[in-house]
Amino acid sequence: MSKHRSFLAHSPVFKGLATATLAIGAALLPAAGAQAQEHWPQKPVTIVVPFPAGGMTDLLARRIARDMQAEFKQPFVVDNRAGASGQIGTEIVARANPDGYTLLVTATHQVINPAVRPRLPYNASKDFTPIALLATTPNVLVVNNNVPVSNLQEFLAYAKKQKDGLSFGSSSIGGATHMSGELLRLMTNAPLTHIPYKGAAPALSDLLGGQIPALFHDVMTMAPYVKDGKVKAIGVTSARRSEALPNVPTIAEQGVPGYEATTWIGFYGPANLPRPLVERLNRDAVKSMNSPESKANLAQSGTTPGTLNAEQFGAFVQAELTKWKRVATEARVKVE
16 A cells, blocks of 8 residues: 555544445435335335145235235236245245345244244244235034044044044144144043145045044135035134034034134245335235135135234234144154
């Protein structure tokens, strides 16, 4: 460095100018960030769905993407990143910039995976910003027609009479339907044994064929089978009865007060998503889910649109994380 440049670098005047410049720049950063939020979105927004196309999570993501694209006049693109029980797509959002251009729509796996999978590549409590509850749908406990029961108390009594207890199937280990059964077992001390399947279709096939006596499955799938008399519905897992099966009582009202285990779809961003943007996204997501068209479509499948604000949804997510951690620990459910 020349003597002239060295002198300038150590000059009080130079240092003062440099400090002032940095201060001005720091002061402008929040303003620039606020301006960027105000004019969001200025480019396409990606909504990651960590499951294959065609399922309930994907359909709801595409609905809000369509409605938000119409609202904001920018493309909202659904990106299906399936694999590892939702971990692959979820990690993408956990590592994304909190600028509102990479968002997540996922199912109950978001709060159950941390309870049953000890080595997740993200922290479900800290790496995401809860935005909105999109929809909830109950599961339903059904039995094949050879099982001589018609309500929950008869089902529990029948299970206790079996030498090795009673088995129930679900679509996977650690999924919402599996955990519905584990919660019932813990709350009633009934001798129930889980039989996991690789997907809902083979589980349903074995139920209909009489290979398993009972199954927890979502109401949307099972309602037609119940109405056609192909299976018997014992109870729905939500706190209130399902519109899709209004004559089927809840498990809670049949002697298990406090029982509730729903499948629900949530909307998230990366951690530290700016609060004004979170509230804006929440309002538009809730509006989309509660439009007359959406409500009519959801009602056909026994699904209820979400209405929580962002703060309420955040509290709901934390409560669900705590609940399923307790259930998984007590039931000793772990997926390696």
